[in-house]
Amino acid sequence: MERQMVMWPAVTLLGFLVLTALVIAMGTSSTARYEAEKRAASASRSRGSAPEATRATATATAVL
Known part of the structure; x- marks a missing residue:
């Protein structure tokens, strides 16, 4: 009975970690x-x- 009390928390912890x-x-x-x-x-x-x-710069320069 005591073995079963330790097993379930261990299985739960292992499942959580996985x-x-x-x-x-x-x-x-x-x-x-x-x-x-x-x-x-x-x-x-x-x-x-x-x-x-580059095209925009060339166009702006040509307009000025």
């Missing part, structure tokens, strides 16, 4: 994916806007 590790692993992988997508979008935006900025 689920906590699973949540941390899932959060880490989704955060890494989000950051990679954000960097890719930022890089494509900065590459796309550089020619537009």
Whole structure:
């Protein structure tokens, strides 16, 4: 009877630790994916806007 009293809290603690590790692993992988997508979008935006900025500067200079 006493063995059963110790077993259930241990099983509960082990389950909690396993689920906590699973949540941390899932959060880490989704955060890494989000950051990679954000960097890719930022890089494509900065590459796309550089020619537009050059064109705008040339147009403004020609108007002056």
